[in-house]
Amino acid sequence: MFCHNCNSQNDDGSNFCKICGINLLIQANMTQDRNISSKNWLLTLLLCIFFGAVGIHRFYVGKIGTGILMILTFGGFGIWVLVDLILIVTNAFTDENGLKLNKNLYRY
Structure with a gap:
């Protein structure tokens, strides 16, 4: 899973980015909401x-x-x-x- 904030590669099960610490689950939900x-x-x-x-x-x-x-x-x-x-x-x-x-x- 890629972080949209810093573009770093993270493990698929990660909740937070290992580089910048942003919540990856919230990012995924925001990306999904853009299609609605x-x-x-x-x-x-x-x-x-x-x-x-x-x-x-x-x-x-x-x-x-x-x-x-x-x-x-x-x-x-x-x-x-x-x-x-x-x-x-x-x-x-x-x-x-x-x-x-x-x-x-x-x-x-």
């Missing part, structure tokens, strides 16, 4: 259920262009909304940066 969007999964799901036909959930996650298209086509005549619902429920729906939505209710 700040947009909330549950809110996106609820917006899609109640306002999906006008694409409000897409505006929320930053997909403005496709949100406008959903307004113009009234949710792709319902098909697009259904596809988005399936993607959200299976956690395959992403934000504007391609990051998976945050399922943690207490972190925004």
Whole structure:
């Protein structure tokens, strides 16, 4: 395991870097959190259920262009909304940066 602070090699089971002493477990969690969007999964799901036909959930996650298209086509005549619902429920729906939505209710 490499330390992101000093780039030194550490044993895989190490909790702290042997050179700089930084907590490697906290570093690993911070690195993992960078791959998760700040947009909330549950809110996106609820917006899609109640306002999906006008694409409000897409505006929320930053997909403005496709949100406008959903307004113009009234949710792709319902098909697009259904596809988005399936993607959200299976956690395959992403934000504007391609990051998976945050399922943690207490972190925004």
